[in-house]
């Protein structure tokens with residue numbers, strides 16, 4: 001049987017269509033989770049299906065050979081992001097793990113051994129491998145699996161003085177989420193991010209932005225960093241990139257464009273032509289008008305939730321279609337369960353925040369339908 005790593009659900013799902021999933025008993029659920037921000041274009045999307053079907057003739061080849069599919073996706077990403085080079089992985093943790101290696105090698109090449117420390121933020125989440133757990137600034141993730149990877153320290157978010165104090169001549173990178181997702185849907189302050197980016201530039205400390213959850217349209221721009229007026233040195237993508245097919249990416253700016261040489265990093269499945277073809281279809285839909293639609297939908301959800309004036313809602317916050325509802329006195333797990341009983345799927349983030357990550361393709365009437373259910377409950 002399956003290992004007991006996730007809480008059990010009493011519903012078994014069999015298929016999805018658009019913003020809805022269907023159970024084996026024929027019940028219909030409106031999905032405000034997108035499989036944790038993965039099914040960015042909804043279920044059974046014709047664009048994705050077409051890419052999947054046409055990709056079936058060359059699903060995998062190995063990175064020993066070139067394909068048009070991985071080059072095409074790399075080109076699309078570079079053009080959208082204003083960066084230089086790409087490495088494909090299969091998940092968020094794997095992309096972050098590679099980004100950490102990339103930053104350390106950049107520093108090793110330029111400054112020699114010892115300048116390898118990475119500062120991350122308290123309350124962050126960067127993945128489940130031993131090293132990305134080390135990067136994750138939450139004590140609850142630092143149990144059982146010792147020894148963890150050395151060389152990480154944590155500072156509170158939005159406190160530039162704490163960051164400046166924590167940085168030493170051994171610091172090679174700072175790694176942040178611009179909206180902390182698992183930590184509670186907490187957008188960083190703009191001024192803080194600008195100051196942090198300026199510090200990185202002045203000290204040749206690499207700025208790694210983990211856009212695994214915020215990227216690929218989720219926050220109403222292709223990447224969230226666009227809204228912060230910064231250009232990171234390294235960006236990681238995953239969740240929404242493949243529209244449901246597993247793929248991750250490390251996207252590097254000029255500093256680390258050539259840092260990895262032959263043999264320095266690799267992945268058997270990474271950059272397989274099938275995943276790259278599907279991800280190219282996803283990235284191809286991220287046109288200006290599509291992104292503006294995401295902004296409008298997110299704005300509508302936030303305004304509607306605020307106008308409910310519910311005594312149970314302490315704060316509504318987020319960016320684009322990544323929205324957190326901090327509850328004042330209800331438990332997030334309970335609210336989530338009651339939503340599911342009413343055929344609405346939502347996520348939690350921490351103990352007191354409901355997290356909404358609906359498909360980016362969701363319609364206004366579907367949004368209204370879901371918000372009406374939420375209103376009954378909170």
Ligand SMILES: *Cc1c(COP(=O)(O)O)cnc(C)c1O
Nearest residue numbers: 091092093125126127181212213
């Ligand atoms: C989900 C997530 C990860 C981990 O991604 P996996 O694909 O589960 O390995 C890393 N960083 C952030 C910000 C995430 O939201």
